[in-house]
Amino acid sequence: MQIPVAARTNARNRAGGAARAALASPWWRALLAAAAGALPALAFPEPSLWWFAYVALVPWLLLIRSAGSARRAALDGWLGGIGFMLAVHHWLVPNLHVFILLVAALLGLLWLPWGWVVRAMLSGEPSPARALAAVVVVPSGWLMVELVRSWEGLGGPWGLLGASQWEVAPALRLASVGGVWLVSLLVVAVNTAVALLVSVAAVRVSALVGLLVCALTTSLVWVWAEPPSPVGAVRFAVVQPGIHHGAGGVDRRFDEGERLTRTLIGQDVDLVVWGESSVGRDLGRRPELAERVAALSRAVGAPILVNVDARRSDEPGIYKSSVLIGPDGLTGERYDKMRLVPFGEYVPARSVLGWATSVGRAAGEDRRRGEAQVVMTLPGENGLGIGPLVCFETAFPDMTRRLVRDGAQVVVAQSATSTFQGSWAPEQHASLAALRAAESGRPVVHATLTGVSAVYGPDGARVGEPLGTDYRGTAVYSVPLSEATTAYVRYGDWAVYAAFAVLAALCAVEGAGSFRRSARGTRAPRARRARG
Template identity: 65%
Template sequence: MVQRATSGPRPSWWRAPAALFAGGLPAPAFPAPGWWWWAPFCLVPWLLLRTAPTARRAALEGWLGGLGFMLAVHHWLMPSLHVFTLVLAALLGLAWAPWGMLARALLAGPGTAWRAVTAPAGVASGWLVIELVRSWQGLGGPWGLLGASQWQVGPALRLFPVGGVWLVSLLLVAVNTALVVVAASPRARWATLAAGAAVAALATGIAAAAPRPVPADRAARIAVVQPGVVPGAAQRFDRQERLTAGLAGRGAEMVVWGESSVGFDLAARPDLAGRLAALSRRTGAELLVNVDARRRGRPGISKTSVLVGASGPTGPRYDKMRLVPFGEYVPARSLLGWATSVGRAAGEDRHPGTRQVVMETSGGLRTGPLVCFETAFPDLSRRLARAGAGLIVAQSSTSTFQQSWAPAQHASLAAVRAAESGRPVVHATLTGVSAVFDASGRPVGPRLGTDRSTTGLYEVRPASGSTAYVRFGDWAVYAAVAWLAVAGGVVAVRRVRGRGDR
């Protein structure tokens, strides 16, 4: 009997589904499960697939893992986008194909002390570049960044002000990679542990020495109005009006309504503007509302934050700048407009704003507004802090995803933005989860769940000063890109020299 020659080891049938499953394992680290302790280990099964026989196979398994990650972290979009969720996840998952090849190159083969030091840095840098690329608004924005899963962890809250969510993501992936090196390469174990201890000591020292925000001497009393699920713009306005009236005499300085809390142009409805002004006089507080309507003299529909005082709307208005892809506009509508026929994609594009503003109340409270999806973007809250805002207010609505993980995930982002910017963040929603966090990212008072139709009154201390992240921005991302560039250059030079020696 003649045996057929084989060209090499054949991939096992289980590797593809294993990569798909492993890619989804980080999802429980985020709310609602909130298994934050899982984040330092969640990538280990995916990274153990480093034994792919070829670089092409590693790229395939990287893509499948990316597909699994995007589906698991964004599964709550399925009721809105249906099959289009799978299409988007497959496209965005391609960003992990090069990462699969990078992980194979750095982790496959015998372990050495040099690899123990460089592999965690390289794999983590590659992951961070992927997070940066998919954070572009047109690709869905920075939802599900791994570092954001640590929003309630003390050490992470001290690192967010240093390097933002990017630094925490970088360190988490490095820890996952180091665990793989320790498990698979006994010879590199001590070098890996020593490098890890050095990085931990350095991070601790930097966090301790980093500049901190300066809280104000006087606390501001901020009220949040959460009407719950109410059908119809007129009925929602009425309920918010009744809830706000109940705050009279309680000393609130500002009352915050959620995103799309007013469904009519106040200039075209002076009766509603008058009712809001009357509420301001009755409560002794200014109202920050959000108008989701067409405005006179402007094209399309805008989502606009408006501060209303005793005499009516006052100060600069803020138009939401970062719109939700498919939810508030359809990218390349001429090509992707068919998404409106298979899900609840936007039938008409919203009109984006062009600049951020800082609003000031009559009592001198300087507030920087954000609208819903915008709390996912680290740069927006950082700019507001640099512009002099002492408090950041996020007006949101996740009523479409009421029974999913989305409301809790969205509220958790406010804690990350607070710690990064060194500013308290008030996250006010129509239907929950509403929450408030101080300048260090720690919760202030009880949060309002999705089952509540109520108000909440919170005491927060506005802050001034700059964190390291506000001053230096996304330096962790730049460091990751630089590491990859230098490492790529070294490999290229070695290959050229190797060819020359032949």
């Protein structure tokens, strides 16, 4: 039976009226803003709907566009930021409990000015020129939010929108030119153009031009930035012993790592990598442990990179350190973790926020920080330079870039996400290594205690099969080497500086416009008095 046209029209009018009523209600609008901000989380692992990232911001953009005032738009930005932070970091609940709501509310404030910028560029009936400008300005504002929250004290660069594209080859090529920042810019630009395309008929041509520019930029980078050429390979082994909690767990983990490493005898490997906190005793106090690892190194025929998480005998405090052990024992090569996980490894402003330890799994004692990054030289004929990172540090693009500029030929990340097994965290963490590999033009070996362990080549492509969270054992990877220097290693965060320049130009234009309007307003009364 065909529904009469009048009935269909009435149904559409009722639906439109309900939508307008929801947007008019501050409570419903707040819920919609938080939900819209949470949508991009689906683009990250484990859902890994990478394609969704290119439209995930559209509902949020349209909601802010409909705001009746700049204050309401800023509020929509804040509430959406809260939804984004909660969705992307929901797996931190075991550590933070209800405290995660406060953290999300504070970090969500970073999206307040972005909401104002979105409304300024998209509201009403923007001109074609303003629509084109929006495709540049809105992503630049988003990138400033990502940059500020990337500071270690605010949680670090976890959940950058560009990182959702870790398995997309054209996006990885973009990362080699401008880092994850350039990928974020392109993703938000596409979202902005799509939002204009579906909401303002008069500027659809401008929106299509914006989409075309994004596509051409990606294509030109794909052609211009050639992938790193391989110059040989090395064989690295990863040891994944699994979870060992409770009394004696530290010693059982070491014993299991030792047992698994013995299975690598005769496999002709160049380096064996244990995960973060694989050694829970200070090797200065327990030299017999160092000798056991040295004996393993002699048996396997390769040095072993362990990670010590213990209170030191020669210095006060607890450090997390990558330590290289060869056939003759400690080589003297050591790297102390520099960037620590807020609440997980230290409590910011502990005198004020120390109560967080009573409601979650926040660190009972702050870990100590290292002072400088280190490039280790493997003993033997090849003298391969490896750049160690520890866990959280793989989220920071600048750390990998510094290691490569200092001569690292392979980046080795030692990690542990045992607290977050069964969540999205292990997959998300492993995916970051793909971005770091593409940015630096160097392979990245991501070795964990409990999975996900994975290896990525110099172009960011995965090497071999990853080791999932249910796997206990070892794996040997043929890791391709490269001597190429990517544009990102050479020029650094130029995409961030470009975004700064765009926003500075916007401020200059808006300031000049305000000055002209003020000047016209001053002249008008004088003219009226003269006529009088």
